[in-house]
Amino acid sequence: MSHALPPRSRSASGGGALNGTIRVPGDKSISHRAMMFGAMARGRTTVSGLLEGDDILATGKAMQALGARIEKAGDVWHIDGLGVGGFLAPEHDLDFGNAGTGVRLAMGLVGTSPFATRFVGDASLTARPMGRVLDPLRAIGVEVIEHHDNRLPIALRGPRTPLPIRYRVPMASAQVKSCILLAGLVIPGETVVIEPVMTRDHTEKMLEGFGADISVATDAQGVRTITVMGLPDLKGQELIVPGDPSSAGFPLVAALIVPGSDVVIGNVLMNPTRTGLIDTLVEMGGDIAIENRRVSGGEEIADLHVRYSRLKGVRVPESRAPSMIDEYPVLAVAAAFAEGRTEMPGIEELRVKESDRLAAVARGLEANGVACEEGHDYLVIEGKGRVPGGGTVETHLDHRIAMSFLVMGLASDNPVTIDDDRMIATSFPSFMDDFTRLGASFSPDGEAA
16 A cells, blocks of 8 residues: 555544444455465465455565466455466566565565565565564575565575475464465475464465365474475365454454443454454453354354453463464553553564554553553553543554554543554455444544544
8 A cells, every 4th residue: 555645644532332233354364365375276266255455455466466367356356376386477576565464475485486576565564574584585595685684675586496494483473484384385395384382373274275285283382393295286265254353353342442332243253373352351351252153164253242341451371472463452452441450461573563563552552641561572551441542643554553542532531543544454444434333433634523
């Protein structure tokens, strides 16, 4: 998405209760992978429920530049893939906009190809560190022919003879794990990733569904060893993308903190590696009923029935962080309305997201009268059961910061303003419209509704 237009501020203010049913956009992680795996498979992949945000569309354009044919017919996307190892040298840079998942996974997907590929992005993505994926790619033999202190723009050239590696991921990162596994698909032999802490496992599940020879072994300490055999014959699939649990976090928290609210969020992905926010909000006293559980495409989905609740502060287990790392900003909003202290340890990973989310959340809380303590890898929030509001939050071009503080404004004493709402379209294009239908009140240009 282009940010050439001037920033567009937006305010949210408290009003009536939120009531009704909402379906959040398709899961972002699965949507990225659907585009990539479809492009790499032989034959046609059809995708329903794809998240049509800017990040996913950027990934789709990159796959087209590599030779895949992608088009939309009605509500269904059709991807005609090239087979493993079939990508063509792109005629221009691959521009991933704001898509961190897209660019990191694509470096593994394309990096071992026998041609040069240059990866670029917007200002926010250009500031994000890429060394965590470049290190294992270098070990495979990929040549990094351009980088800027391990940041974009980055150009890679594949080796004549890529080497399978056995790599222990030094941090809990599904992106790093997936980058290595995708690189391993075009390398003869076994590529092994050792994951000390389990992260979201969509790559493993979806690759198996496409026909890859992939196995996962977990030892008594919970360490996962993932092995993928190179040069599989991946075949096109029919995919239905469930609702994104990270996007579901916004109406989930909004319904819990706005008095009188009663909201159903339909078709939400319930993969156990993604439900940390729900677990935490229930521990805080949230009235969340998980209804109509079912399985689609190997993934569990359900509807969430959420009612206004008086929340209490808790200590979030550090081990839970990988299952909810993207949801900490909106959890911080829930904690601000809770009674008592909420402690969030082990969240250093927030500092290398679309923004330094840990700092951005802390500054946003302070601007709206919420006491908090920010450490290098933790955040402590002193909840008082109410939030004064009235502040303006700097979003740093980060969609989750923007949406989290708009949610705060729906229940605060005074309106909360964000400095820019344009980047919300990267993951939740219908956010304003969907929330307005539930009864939320937003106004442009910082004017209170």
